Amino acid sequence: MLVHAKTALVGEMINSISHQQRQPLSALGLYLDNIEECASEGEFERIPAQIAACKKSLRLMDETIKAFRNFYSSGEGAAKFDLVNIINELILIVRPELNSHGIELKFAHEQGKCELKSVASYVRQILLSLLSNAKDALIESGCETPQILIELKRAGELFSVSVSDNGGGVKADSDKIFELFFTTKNTGTGTGLSVARELAVKKLGGSLELENAANPTKFTLFLGEI
Numbered sequence: 137m138l139v140h141a142k143t144a145l146v147g148e149m150i151n152s153i154s155h156q157q158r159q160p161l162s163a164l165g166l167y168l169d170n171i172e173e174c175a176s177e178g179e180f181e182r183i184p185a186q187i188a189a190c191k192k193s194l195r196l197m198d199e200t201i202k203a204f205r206n207f208y209s210s211g212e213g214a215a216k217f218d219l220v221n222i223i224n225e226l227i228l229i230v231r232p233e234l235n236s237h238g239i240e241l242k243f244a245h246e247q248g249k250c251e252l253k254s255v256a257s258y259v260r261q262i263l264l265s266l267l268s269n270a271k272d273a274l275i276e277s278g279c280e281t282p283q284i285l286i287e288l289k290r291a292g293e294l295f296s297v298s299v300s301d302n303g304g305g306v307k308a309d310s311d312k313i314f315e316l317f318f319t320t321k322n323t324g325t326g327t328g329l330s331v332a333r334e335l336a337v338k339k340l341g342g343s344l345e346l347e348n349a350a351n352p353t354k355f356t357l358f359l360g361e362i
Contacts, residue, residue: 168190220249223288226263243288246290254361263357266299270303282301282303283352285352293360294360314330314344329344341362
């Protein structure tokens with residue numbers, strides 16, 4: 137079950153990265169065309185700015201590749217990491233696809249680092265499942281102003297990460313939402329939330345709760361050090 141769910145998330149990641157890389161690749165081609173035009177017309181003073189823009193596009197592509205590599209390279213051992221960085225990496229990957237659907241994504245968190253000793257790869261997997269679930273709910277709802285809000289809060293040594301969406305809420309069977317193979321979507325296997333909760337409880341010693349089934353729908357991951 138865990139392997140199946142992770143395979144599904146790989147597909148989600150690849151789809152997101154294809155959206156992420158399309159924009160800088162397109163921009164890079166445009167800047168190179170501009171450089172060629174500047175050179176042919178003798179406007180050499182414009183070339184440095186175009187080269188700088190090319191480098192910016194390449195840096196964005198490099199950051200995306202690093203974020204994708206980090207998603208699966210940290211292994212299953214517990215280590216210290218910053219939750220803010222983990223969430224920002226995921227945002228970098230998923231935002232272009234969300235933008236393509238007109239979905240606004242916001243991230244609210246306390247100032248400074250939010251360091252935690254846990255298993256980063258499992259945390260990423262859980263949060264990507266929640267973001268994917270929110271995205272699908274918003275697309276199916278046809279909401280005119282679709283929004284996803286990520287909130288990171290700290291209470292002593294404990295952290296909570298909430299993912300909310302205004303897709304209309306869980307309309308039925310909210311008590312079964314974490315059951316294996318249960319889904320309210322038109323498509324899907326119904327394994328994502330079930331596996332996410334199993335990872336949260338059995339692997340991370342935390343919990344994953346549906347805190348609000350109405351609109352906005354709100355799932356919260358609770359984490360402590362392991």
